[in-house]
Amino acid sequence: MTLASHPSSTLASLTGSPVRWLPGLLLIGAMAAAALWLAGQPFFARHGLGMLTLAIVLGLLLGNTVYPRLDQACGPGVGLAKQQLLRAGIVLYGLRLTFQDIAVMGWGGVAVDALVLASTFGLASWLGQRVLGLDRRTTLLVGAGSSICGAAAVLATAPVVKGRAQDVAVAVATVVVFGTLGMFLYPALYHWNASWDWIDMNAQQYGLYVGATVHEVAQVVAAGAAIGPEAAATAVIAKMTRVMMLAPFLLVLSFFLARARHGAAAGQKDAGGSRAITIPWFALGFVAMAGVNSLDMLPDAVVRAGVRLDDLLLAMAMAALGLTTHVRAVRAAGLRPLLLAAALFAWLLGAGLLLSRYLPQWP
Template identity: 80%
Template sequence: MPSLSHLRTSLVIPPAFIHATPGLALGCAIATSALWLAQQPWFARHGLGALTLAIVAGLLLGNTVYPRLARSCGPGVALAKQQLLRAGIVLYGLRLTFQDIAQVGWSGVATDALVLASTFGLACWLGQRVLGLDRRTTLLIGAGSSICGAAAVLATAPVAKGRAQDVAVAIATVVVFGTLGTFLYPALFQWNAEHGWLHTDAQHYGLYVGATVHEVAQVVAAGTAVGPEAASTAVIAKMVRVMMLAPFLLLLSTSMARGERTQGRHHAGRHAITIPWFALGFVAMAGVHSLGVPPAAVVHAGVQLDDLLLAIAMAALGLTTHVQAVRAAGFKPLLLAAVLFAWLLLAGLALSHGLPRWL
């Protein structure tokens, strides 16, 4: 019979887990509160999702009471910003199926791809060449605007080597202009219906919204404001756009590695391209979901777990971001995001309205 001391030894909890517990508990408390608030009618109507609310709450606490808790909560918060974030991006694939592509057709896929490529390309040129922003901030704002808002910013941060303040600035632009879009897009649709500027319908509007609005929650809000058909098309188009996140990250990682080699900034043993494995996991999870392998109950539980993991990561990001660092970024990031928002409105309208007629 094993001795009491032997049982105590076998049940010892790893020190790293013990050190991470306070920070994880704090992040979980913020995340669950944000998830609850996101389900309330007022927040849902205005497209304020759990990720947005989690980072806002994290910022408020991070600049008030968290500094006194940082010593005990720091390890858990760091764990949330890294491992939990990557796990959340992988599970995000459970929201998608490859069958979604068939519902929007090749014109919808082409519209999403052209909007993504043109917006991100404009961000890189305008941010670095014209505005003189650093590469990290430029890449994160470009990814958030061109793909899927906060989730894209979080997924791109490890590849772009973004700091907490860079990520916070990029997400702030997503919140500002994505929220503006939830009100502006339905208003534009109504104005067009009254004046007859363009011949369009709910399906075209849904494709337009899904291909250009930042966050998934904001897409739902802007689509629902016009009708169920518009909302359905918008969500599908948005999911196809989200699915492009993984190849985008692989291409970005390859491009950055080549750029470093060209500029002679590589070191011995660092010639290999950094592969964002979580992006491949994201695609694999979407593929498993597409095959219908996991039961619906498992998929639903996985999506709920993913919501929690991403919200915890956002809370951790907010907790470690100081307002002074965001202010130090200045006016230029906001100007870049504003230009990209205008581009999405105009170029996105032209592509979503004209491309389906050409193809």
């Protein structure tokens, strides 16, 4: 069992001269500062557009216009922000939470996460192969990304399903597209619901809904923060609980795929051998930081400084994510994987809403 989220990609991003990171970090740092300033303006504040949402909007605008000409110089720093700075930001997010907060979510929140994961992945397996005619590798990778934690789940699942580079690229493109769409759609749905009074839902229930259904951790943070700190805290708790289900998910998937391979080989031993299970280190770091905060060991000034640093890191990560989300990635994904991801997104919106809203109320 391996602790690093992706050892090869992490090593590649950290080798070489640190000077090469500087142009990209300066660019996304300036974008994060601009997002912070815009978030304080009355217009954006009234419409619930926070710093993280504005950071990715700026990233999307630049990423599909001028950034391609800057990619060679800024790419290393942008990549560092998408990987290491994002994960560091999630770890520091634990300073906002305590284990007492996790206890508030109760068995209902854990059950919602588990049912969303199982139902979404099961639907993907059936719909992708039986209805849309996709190959098994692409189907399972899109399903894993949609049901657990986006691109990180795709990359962690790829060795288990023996995914090729093109399979991984297609799956990542689809979950990034619909995860980014969800970041903007979920807060809009919350405000529309509040205006029209369709479903009785408070900020904490909305946070559980977001954490149990939105793809990427960073997207969960942004969608939750767009409503308020209570929604963001609940969303991150629910999401990290879902992320921690990645290891048992991979173990179960490995078991079933091994049985299928053994059956296809008429009982012969699988030549692929056993594969290591990868656990995202930032999930464990988040839990550890929340544990330290639960013990009330750190001075208030240190906690406040950590939260401010966390805001900066997450805004930089969101800007980097926007810079590298391009329209051409949608075209490259093809129609059938996009249809599968769209169907799973619709399932998460609908079934996830019902589960997160009503399951925790059951006795």
